[in-house]
Amino acid sequence: MNFPAKTKRDFKVVGTRVARPDGVDKVTGRALYGADFSVPGMLVGRILRSPHAHARIRNIDASRAEALAGVKAVVTAADFGVPEDAALRDIQDNCMAREKALYHGHAVAAVAAKDAETAKAALKLIEVDYEVLPHVTDVDAAMAADAPVVQEGRADETVPEGSGPNVTMYTEFGHGDLEAGFAKADLVLERSFKTEATHQGYIEPHACLATLTGGRGELWCTTQGQYLVRELCAGILGMEASQLRVTASEIGGGFGGKTTVFIEPVALALSRKSGRPVKIVMTRSEIFCATGPTISSSMDVKIGITRDGRITAGEATLRYQGGAFPCETVSMGAQAAFAAYDLEAVRTYGWNALTNRPKEAAYRAPGAPVSIYAVESVVDELCQEFGLDPLEIRLRNAARDGTKASYGPTFDQIGLVATLEAAKAHPHYTAPLGENQGRGLSCGFWFNFGGNTCVSLNLNNDGTVGITEGNPDIGGSRASISMMAAEELGIPYDKVRTVITDTNSLGHNDVTDGSRVTFAVGLATIEAARAAIKVMCARVAKIWGIDEEAVVWEDGHAKPSGPNAGDFDPMSIEEIAAIASETGGPIAGHHEVNAEGAGVSFGVHLADVEVDPETGATKVVRYTVFQDAGKAVHPDYVEGQMQGGSVQGIGWALNEEYIYDEDGRLQNAGFLDYRIPVASDLPMIEPVILEIPNPGHPYGVRGVGETSIVPPLAALSNAVSRAAGIRLHELPMSPPKILKAMMSKG
Amino acid sequence: MKNIHVSTTVNGDELEFVCAPGETLLDSLRDRLGLKGAKEGCGTGDCGACTVEMNGEIVCSCLVLGAEAEGADLRTVEGMATGDKLHALQRIFIDEAALQCGICTPGILVAAQTLLERNPDPSESEIRYWLAGNLCRCTGYDKIVRAVQSAAAEMRGA
Numbered sequence: 001m002n003f004p005a006k007t008k009r010d011f012k013v014v015g016t017r018v019a020r021p022d023g024v025d026k027v028t029g030r031a032l033y034g035a036d037f038s039v040p041g042m043l044v045g046r047i048l049r050s051p052h053a054h055a056r057i058r059n060i061d062a063s064r065a066e067a068l069a070g071v072k073a074v075v076t077a078a079d080f081g082v083p084e085d086a087a088l089r090d091i092q093d094n095c096m097a098r099e100k101a102l103y104h105g106h107a108v109a110a111v112a113a114k115d116a117e118t119a120k121a122a123l124k125l126i127e128v129d130y131e132v133l134p135h136v137t138d139v140d141a142a143m144a145a146d147a148p149v150v151q152e153g154r155a156d157e158t159v160p161e162g163s164g165p166n167v168t169m170y171t172e173f174g175h176g177d178l179e180a181g182f183a184k185a186d187l188v189l190e191r192s193f194k195t196e197a198t199h200q201g202y203i204e205p206h207a208c209l210a211t212l213t214g215g216r217g218e219l220w221c222t223t224q225g226q227y228l229v230r231e232l233c234a235g236i237l238g239m240e241a242s243q244l245r246v247t248a249s250e251i252g253g254g255f256g257g258k259t260t261v262f263i264e265p266v267a268l269a270l271s272r273k274s275g276r277p278v279k280i281v282m283t284r285s286e287i288f289c290a291t292g293p294t295i296s297s298s299m300d301v302k303i304g305i306t307r308d309g310r311i312t313a314g315e316a317t318l319r320y321q322g323g324a325f326p327c328e329t330v331s332m333g334a335q336a337a338f339a340a341y342d343l344e345a346v347r348t349y350g351w352n353a354l355t356n357r358p359k360e361a362a363y364r365a366p367g368a369p370v371s372i373y374a375v376e377s378v379v380d381e382l383c384q385e386f387g388l389d390p391l392e393i394r395l396r397n398a399a400r401d402g403t404k405a406s407y408g409p410t411f412d413q414i415g416l417v418a419t420l421e422a423a424k425a426h427p428h429y430t431a432p433l434g435e436n437q438g439r440g441l442s443c444g445f446w447f448n449f450g451g452n453t454c455v456s457l458n459l460n461n462d463g464t465v466g467i468t469e470g471n472p473d474i475g476g477s478r479a480s481i482s483m484m485a486a487e488e489l490g491i492p493y494d495k496v497r498t499v500i501t502d503t504n505s506l507g508h509n510d511v512t513d514g515s516r517v518t519f520a521v522g523l524a525t526i527e528a529a530r531a532a533i534k535v536m537c538a539r540v541a542k543i544w545g546i547d548e549e550a551v552v553w554e555d556g557h558a559k560p561s562g563p564n565a566g567d568f569d570p571m572s573i574e575e576i577a578a579i580a581s582e583t584g585g586p587i588a589g590h591h592e593v594n595a596e597g598a599g600v601s602f603g604v605h606l607a608d609v610e611v612d613p614e615t616g617a618t619k620v621v622r623y624t625v626f627q628d629a630g631k632a633v634h635p636d637y638v639e640g641q642m643q644g645g646s647v648q649g650i651g652w653a654l655n656e657e658y659i660y661d662e663d664g665r666l667q668n669a670g671f672l673d674y675r676i677p678v679a680s681d682l683p684m685i686e687p688v689i690l691e692i693p694n695p696g697h698p699y700g701v702r703g704v705g706e707t708s709i710v711p712p713l714a715a716l717s718n719a720v721s722r723a724a725g726i727r728l729h730e731l732p733m734s735p736p737k738i739l740k741a742m743m744s745k746g
Numbered sequence: 747m748k749n750i751h752v753s754t755t756v757n758g759d760e761l762e763f764v765c766a767p768g769e770t771l772l773d774s775l776r777d778r779l780g781l782k783g784a785k786e787g788c789g790t791g792d793c794g795a796c797t798v799e800m801n802g803e804i805v806c807s808c809l810v811l812g813a814e815a816e817g818a819d820l821r822t823v824e825g826m827a828t829g830d831k832l833h834a835l836q837r838i839f840i841d842e843a844a845l846q847c848g849i850c851t852p853g854i855l856v857a858a859q860t861l862l863e864r865n866p867d868p869s870e871s872e873i874r875y876w877l878a879g880n881l882c883r884c885t886g887y888d889k890i891v892r893a894v895q896s897a898a899a900e901m902r903g904a
């Protein structure tokens with residue numbers, strides 16, 4: 001879809017910093033999240049999880065648990081069917097192990113009981129007969145020909161013969177003659193990297209309340225997509241979509257991790273068996289053990305450069321593991337790796353291997369942070385070798401409008417050069433550094449997504465407007481949607497109220513992911529407003545007795561298009577609404593679309609760190625984020641995405657990691673030992689918004705949610721390298737690793 | 747063991763509830779008194795989403811027993827606003843977009859309220875260390891710290 005260029009449009013509402021509509025509920029404690037909803041007669045559901053990383057389930061005896069007073073139902077995999085569709089089967093098997101427990105924490109049985117104490121006691125009475133099997137959690141070990149086999153027969157048609165038994169896919173992207181490219185270089189560097197898995201770390205646990213009786217279901221849950229939850233749960237439980245209504249609660253963070261199901265089908269199955277509503281709330285340790293961490297990786301990157309800073313060729317081999325089920329995240333990593341560069345010769349290769357770890361779930365720009373970390377680290381090292389300015393080198397080689405991207409398409413209007421120029425002009429780039437301090441830079445990229453979207457806009461009798469949309473608001477999107485409706489209708493922001501509805505009240509909406517909501521729901525909202533305007537103009541034309549085309553819409557009023565149309569006083573939206581029943585009935589606009597043209601987003605981060613030579617601890621002392629937002633609808637929340645993503649990336653770079661012991665058990669399944677950044681770890685994060693309009697959106701909007709997690713990994717690694725004189729090729733750069741590297745350097 | 751009868755004061759109101767001997771104050775507040783503003787993010791005192799004030803000290807209510815509330819003076823996020831009038835911290839958190847998902851917000855507001863009552867003019871560093879026990883995964887803390895600074899300035903009449 002293309003819209004007329006409106007880059008010069010004078011926005012009245014869009015671009016202001018209005019109060020969000022859900023703000024008061026959220027600062028007073030009234031907002032209802034996943035765990036905050038209850039119904040009479042509700043049971044408490046709890047899940048029994050495998051203590052082993054890999055084990056065959058020979059038998060489950062739940063008779064003693066079922067006999068315990070107050071226990072109303074026990075379910076295991078035997079209570080579910082076996083879906084034909086492999087992806088759905090994997091999701092179900094991840095919710096409840098069938099035949100084998102594939103990772104530490106994998107669900108094997110669940111109970112519903114009158115209260116939490118009884119449910120907990122019942123779990124202890126379930127006897128599972130395990131045959132413990134050899135396991136593998138490291139990606140390189142999992143790739144080997146003689147690795148323990150996580151699942152048989154999961155390689156797809158892309159996997160070359162002779163690959164290890166855990167390899168599930170292979171992919172390749174790029175263009176040009178690599179050999180010729182490397183031959184032109186004055187220096188070719190090849191480096192290998194490893195990164196550990198991280199968790200999204202949303203503060204709100206997964207929680208749901210399910211009722212499934214007489215074939216009809218009601219599900220309340222915290223999710224990024226109620227429609228997907230319905231589709232997956234209906235598929236797993238053998239129901240028709242119309243019989244399961246899913247309502248999304250307020251959501252306490254997701255970052256991609258709430259784009260699938262873990263407990264919802266289990267709660268529904270327990271409810272079906274017990275005939276009672278069942279609530280399940282995960283503990284934090286269950287969240288770490290059994291919900292989506294990101295991939296871990298092992299990567300080789302080779303880049304050639306001329307003495308004067310032209311990159312002649314780039315090549316990357318990525319090996320990702322996404323847990324015990326096939327995972328295609330490496331494909332996105334392979335596409336994103338060199339996206340910031342205009343290269344004549346580039347090639348990326350991606351492999352995925354199964355391991356005995358939890359099933360990967362999306363995490364903000366899935367796959368991109370680590371591959372771009374590896375590329376941006378090698379580019380920085382090349383700059384150090386030749387004494388080149390890392391920002392100038394990025395500018396020199398930057399992808400521009402018309403560049404053939406390393407992953408295939410040709411870029412249309414992109415903001416990378418403008419973003420780099422902004423970084424170059426910013427005082428941060430030339431500010432003096434103190435002792436033990438260093439400055440790092442990295443580019444970042446994300447594709448962004450549009451997708452299936454429905455919006456209904458209803459004109460109320462008093463001329464105010466209600467919008468119904470279907471995407472959970474994870475960071476202020478209701479405000480942005482109301483703003484775009486107000487902008488298009490020419491009415492004040494506070495005349496519009498946006499609500500997020502259940503699955504029964506609107507057609508299908510894709511999940512809140514891919515930075516898609518402000519773009520796609522915004523686009524559909526603008527189109528819904530245009531549809532309503534068309535109806536209002538037609539009604540007014542009827543009243544005035546003139547052609548519909550002779551009525552125009554301006555600032556919330558229908559007006560004659562010019563002197564030839566006749567001399568009529570403008571009619572306000574309130575006046576039109578008040579007499580709607582006399583002009584044809586209620587007035588509404590709606591729009592349904594599979595939105596394309598999301599528009600890629602680039603960012604550049606500058607990080608100053610100070611490395612303590614005594615302890616190896618890294619402190620971020622200054623951080624600036626430059627990012628292209630296309631058009632920032634609500635600048636506060638655009639900045640919030642930029643700041644929040646940056647800090648997640650800082651955590652990934654410095655502290656966060658999954659630590660497994662030799663038995664394959666997760667050792668740090670809690671916020672004390674899996675340490676996400678806290679307020680005292682950080683400086684202010686300065687956001688600089690660039691606005692290079694996206695031609696695929698009527699206001700030029702691009703998604704902004706994901707790009708910001710990408711650059712911190714390399715920006716910090718590059719900064720540490722310059723501060724401490726050592727270069728790590730491994731994340732996280734925890735203090736012991738840095739100290740060891742500093743000491744061995746002497 | 748039998749349930750325990752507890753008499754306590756919550757946000758200035760004298761209240762009574764019964765709780766199980768092993769029940770956390772967080773569960774008592776949420777499930778016995780219907781005050782769902784305090785959230786359970788971890789259950790181990792690491793995230794601060796359940797922060798309430800008890801006898802003038804901020805505590806993780808997931809680490810306190812319901813029975814310990816006997817005779818106590820509790821303040822929760824539900825008590826911050828006066829009728830329709832939001833506390834300066836609440837209003838400024840909305841105005842300055844210091845929340846995204848909002849799950850950590852009640853705990854942070856309660857902790858920040860206690861800070862500003864003790865120290866009307868905290869430095870950025872003091873705010874950051876005071877709130878170090880309240881995890882926020884959305885904002886990167888920047889706008890939270892600034893909102894607390896703004897509220898402090900307004901409350902001082904600066």
